[in-house]
Amino acid sequence: MIAITELTDQDRINWDGYVQTAAYGLPHHLSGWRQVLHKTHGYETPFLMARAGERVVGVLPIFLVHSFLVGNTAMTMPGGLCAESEEVAAQLIACGEDIARQAKAKRFLLQDTRRAWSGDLHTTSDHVHWIVDVRTDPDELWKGLGGNIRRQVRIARRNGLTAEIDRTGTCLGEFYDVFSRCTHQFGTPVFGRDFLEHIIETFPMGFNIALVRKEGQPIGGYFQLQMGHTVYGMWGATLREYFKERPVYLAYWEMLSDACENGYHFLDMGRSPAGSNASKYKGQWGGASKPIYQQVASLTKPHAAAGEVNGMQGNGRSQLFMRLWPKLPLPAVQYLGPKLRRHVPFA
Numbered sequence: 001m002i003a004i005t006e007l008t009d010q011d012r013i014n015w016d017g018y019v020q021t022a023a024y025g026l027p028h029h030l031s032g033w034r035q036v037l038h039k040t041h042g043y044e045t046p047f048l049m050a051r052a053g054e055r056v057v058g059v060l061p062i063f064l065v066h067s068f069l070v071g072n073t074a075m076t077m078p079g080g081l082c083a084e085s086e087e088v089a090a091q092l093i094a095c096g097e098d099i100a101r102q103a104k105a106k107r108f109l110l111q112d113t114r115r116a117w118s119g120d121l122h123t124t125s126d127h128v129h130w131i132v133d134v135r136t137d138p139d140e141l142w143k144g145l146g147g148n149i150r151r152q153v154r155i156a157r158r159n160g161l162t163a164e165i166d167r168t169g170t171c172l173g174e175f176y177d178v179f180s181r182c183t184h185q186f187g188t189p190v191f192g193r194d195f196l197e198h199i200i201e202t203f204p205m206g207f208n209i210a211l212v213r214k215e216g217q218p219i220g221g222y223f224q225l226q227m228g229h230t231v232y233g234m235w236g237a238t239l240r241e242y243f244k245e246r247p248v249y250l251a252y253w254e255m256l257s258d259a260c261e262n263g264y265h266f267l268d269m270g271r272s273p274a275g276s277n278a279s280k281y282k283g284q285w286g287g288a289s290k291p292i293y294q295q296v297a298s299l300t301k302p303h304a305a306a307g308e309v310n311g312m313q314g315n316g317r318s319q320l321f322m323r324l325w326p327k328l329p330l331p332a333v334q335y336l337g338p339k340l341r342r343h344v345p346f347a
Contacts, residue, residue, distance in 0.1 A: 022082050027225040027232060028078045028112075028225075033061060033202075034061070047061045048095055060083075060095070063077070064099075064105065071107070072103065076111050093108075097299065108297045112292050114292065116295065126294075127272060127274060128292060129292055130279070131287050145285070149285065153249050155245075159246065161212055162213050163211065171218075176196060177218070183333075183337070186237065187324075189338075208223075212247040212254075214247075220247045232268045
């Protein structure tokens with residue numbers, strides 16, 4: 001008999017204990033995200049937990065977005081739901097859809113789930129994530145890389161680039177400054193710095209920041225999460241004007257070697273569109289790609305789920321927006337970006 005309840009503060013230890021040992025458990029499933037999302041955006045966060053007796057057998061971290069841009073949506077954290085069986089998943093999904101209907105949401109979205117759960121959901125898989133095995137020593141890891149990768153890292157060093165990995169949060173300001181400049185260049189609204197501050201506050205041992213510098217100035221940065229034996233890439237970019245100096249190669253090598261030196265088993269390089277240049281680049285590092293799924297139920301228009309996915313992931317208007325956004329001054333986008341991102345989180 002499966003019982004579905006909403007997460008309480010008293011349940012957090014059991015919730016997180018399950019996530020940290022579950023086959024599909026990700027740092028995105030941890031209970032602390034409820035606090036991060038509420039403090040940053042004020043979202044309602046009905047996190048659902050499934051129990052079989054006293055044993056936790058599944059979790060579904062939902063938050064409700066009231067958006068004038070894409071319509072009201074009930075969605076999961078990136079990573080979707082985590083459950084030990086299809087039966088548990090089906091019950092969690094049914095409860096999630098009920099909550100979405102009560103909130104008058106247009107859609108219920110399992111976001112970036114690592115498994116395509118069965119049921120009456122429209123499923124797409126346009127992204128992959130690359131996982132590199134780092135269960136070796138740094139010298140062997142280096143020798144195992146392709147000759148071109150090693151050459152690019154050496155070029156970055158000859159160009160005077162340096163990299164560091166920060167686990168204290170000291171580099172957050174520098175990271176946010178360079179990352180907001182990068183997202184401006186790429187036409188993407190940036191989230192607020194307070195979002196990252198709340199992550200660090202909530203998960204003080206669960207993150208790291210990689211910074212690449214040129215003559216002491218940050219030119220690229222990467223924010224990663226850590227849980228169990230894996231480091232997970234989340235947000236990162238490098239300023240376009242420095243691409244030719246190979247900062248991305250140096251950053252990824254330092255992140256891989258750091259994970260290796262600190263006893264992690266895997267580096268998840270984060271999601272990329274399947275077949276994209278970004279995905280092909282990550283494939284050079286010797287990892288394996290795995291699919292990421294979006295699963296959605298349309299709650300207002302029967303048989304419209306495919307359109308709901310397209311509406312969430314972008315259209316012609318979003319392409320126009322991406323062309324116009326870089327033309328705005330940086331202070332304006334740093335002010336407006338967090339206000340827009342509240343309506344399209346984890347874009």
